[in-house]
Amino acid sequence: MAKSLYTARAHVVGGRDKGHGVTSDGALDVQLRTPVEMGGGGGGTNPEQLFAVGYAACFEGALGVVARRERVDLGPVSIDSEVSLITTENRGFTVAVGLNVTLPGVDDPERAVSIVAAAHEVCPYSNATRDNVAVNLKANGYAVPTTEPGD
Numbered sequence: 001m002a003k004s005l006y007t008a009r010a011h012v013v014g015g016r017d018k019g020h021g022v023t024s025d026g027a028l029d030v031q032l033r034t035p036v037e038m039g040g041g042g043g044g045t046n047p048e049q050l051f052a053v054g055y056a057a058c059f060e061g062a063l064g065v066v067a068r069r070e071r072v073d074l075g076p077v078s079i080d081s082e083v084s085l086i087t088t089e090n091r092g093f094t095v096a097v098g099l100n101v102t103l104p105g106v107d108d109p110e111r112a113v114s115i116v117a118a119a120h121e122v123c124p125y126s127n128a129t130r131d132n133v134a135v136n137l138k139a140n141g142y143a144v145p146t147t148e149p150g151d
Contacts, residue, residue, distance in 0.1 A: 016046055038085075048083040048095065055125040056081035059099055062123035066115055074115070075105030096134040103140055112139040120146065 009024035012032070017040060019032030030050070034040020056079040067074045080100040088094055101119075106112040116139035120126045129135060137144035 048085055051095065052081040052083040052097075055083070055097060055123075056099060058125045059101070059119060059123045062119040062126070063101070063103075063115065065122050066118045070115070070118075072111075072115065073105045074103045077104075078102045094133065096136070097129070098136040098138075100138045101140070106140065109140060109142045113142050113144050115139065116144045117146075120144070 010021055010028070011024070012019055012021040014020055014032065016032050017034045020030070021032055022029045031044035032046060033042055033044030035046055036042040059081075060077055060079055063074060063077055079102070082098040084096045084098075086094050086096055101112075101116050103112050103115065106115060116137055120135070120137060126135065131147075135146055137146055
């Protein structure tokens, strides 16, 4: 039986253009603004930035789970993430994700790719977006095969 380990709660008003978002505990309190690149004034954050940070942080946690399971020292992991907002043919929107994972403790490229692929199976963000969002993964600069839309 599935068990809920944690529930995040937030309140948002005003949306992406002139919005404000705050978590129930006040730990995250952000002004939401449309980026200059999309014709907005900038000066705040946007959903894509929040998704990029959230996905990378979650993925790093999944890497930790895999490292413990496989008894490997990954070193000080870092992840460069990007989330692109993309228009669809039916005048809607979707996102695409790129995660460039650096595992300094793993010298073997095949091993690094294997670890990142395993983390992609564990990560809640990866599981939530699977088969719906294109996710491009790299491990120490090497492509990680995925079966995502657009592949």
